[in-house]
Amino acid sequence: MKITTIIFVLSFFLFTSCRTTNNTITYFQDLDSRSAEIVGEVADYALRIVPDDQLSITVSGTDPKAVAAFNMPLTSYLSAEDTYVSSTPVLHTYLVSPEGNIDFPVLGRLHVAGMTRSELTNMLTEKISAYAKSPIVTIQIRNFKVSVLGEVNRPGTVTVSHERLSVLDALSMAGDLTIYGNRNNVLLIRDNNGKKEYHRFDLTSAETLTSPYYYLQQNDILCVEPNKARKGNAQYSQNGQFNVSLASTIISALSVLVSLGIALLIK
Template sequence: MRKQIAIGIISIIATLGLTACRTSSNSVTYLQDSDTSQTTDMKVLADYPLRIAPDDQLQITVSGTEPDAVAVFNMPLTTHQKAGEMIVSTTPVLYTYQVSSSGEIDFPVLGRLKVDGLTTSQLSDTLTRRIGKYVKSPIVSTRISNFKVSVLGEVNRPGTLQVTSERLSVLDAIGMAGDLTIQGNRKNVLLVRDNNGRQELHRLDLTSTSLFASPCYYLQQNDVLYIEPNKARQKDTNISQNRQQNLTLVSTIISALSVLASLGIAFLVK
């Protein structure tokens, strides 16, 4: 009889253990609704090209078959000195154009240009046509040099990421941040996006393939991804805080009792 009861208890514990493991797996697995038995073709519906916005830093270079002719359209290379350094770096740095709050830049010869809302390809095409009136077959290259995003919360390496390309997905950013910790909530990731001075909040589910169809799948300048802790992590944090408060209270009581005991002993000695 005792043996049967023991076997029953072991079976219950094993069942609970398997259930817990299954729940944990469902909470940490990415893209759970994808078919693992065959290749799945998921179309990304998002339009990822970056749009130039105020405060962007643009690197624009103009080249062509006549270097002397295109030279006037290029700003001279500059050197720089980092804070705290006594020696100025001799490595030349490409000049960047600061996009003003009105979305404009001052370009050599062409003057003030409206660039806000354009992609870098569109700006390159525009400059190619405008500069083509002065020189033969110009080649214009444009890139955003200060493209960065921040990944915060339950990731292994939270912080700000400097991006060298113009195509960065949510999964790319998470990978650069060292992936989510086991305590990260993969079903309710918060994306904060600045849209012309207005803060937009978007929610993303990393466990669903619907992520690929989200207009936020590809990130934009200054996007912030926040990975909130899951319920287990929040519960552990609350328990730890309560435990710390209890320890503080007990320590205070013990200290008070110790003081009272010392005063009592001193009174009795007298």
């Protein structure tokens, strides 16, 4: 009878604890289960050119000779592990200076920091039109990358070839959060004109989808902190290691004392 009662009590506690556990791993818990429109302003994902960006700029047109002067020559590089120059030429990139400038053929020094890719395309098209008919300017930001750290399955740097990268895209490319990731407090660190600013996302809330920080910029850093379970396990592990180390030290000391005591008795 006692064994049956104990089993019943344990089963009751297990059942109720499972029912009362807070759901902390489901994304966007406040969304309706039915299809609906998320009301909010659409975040602008256009990247702004910043110092140290690498820009790929090519100019084409109906008359290739007329636009040839506006294109940097293709370059072949010798890598550290190779003994010969690669036969595959690489497109030269423009490095934006700390002052936000690039040196462009024929046009000279141009201030490009703060401009979007489309704004710079329009400016170059207008300036080159004075030298060539109907130029076509193609620009790509080659160094768009963000870092994802903390409780994700594949922490590291995420590099993309397009401009539109959301916080969910970056986390997905990092393998998603682990079961120990705190979805209520994902930290974004951003360098804005030399000043660090930060924003926190609550991935369990649909407000993340309408956040002005939803789309990421160059060199953004996402930090996923561990949840309480992970912190508790880490603390327990540290305490356990300390206790084992302390016990080992005490046992070693006692062994030395016992050995000394035996040696004195023998004498």
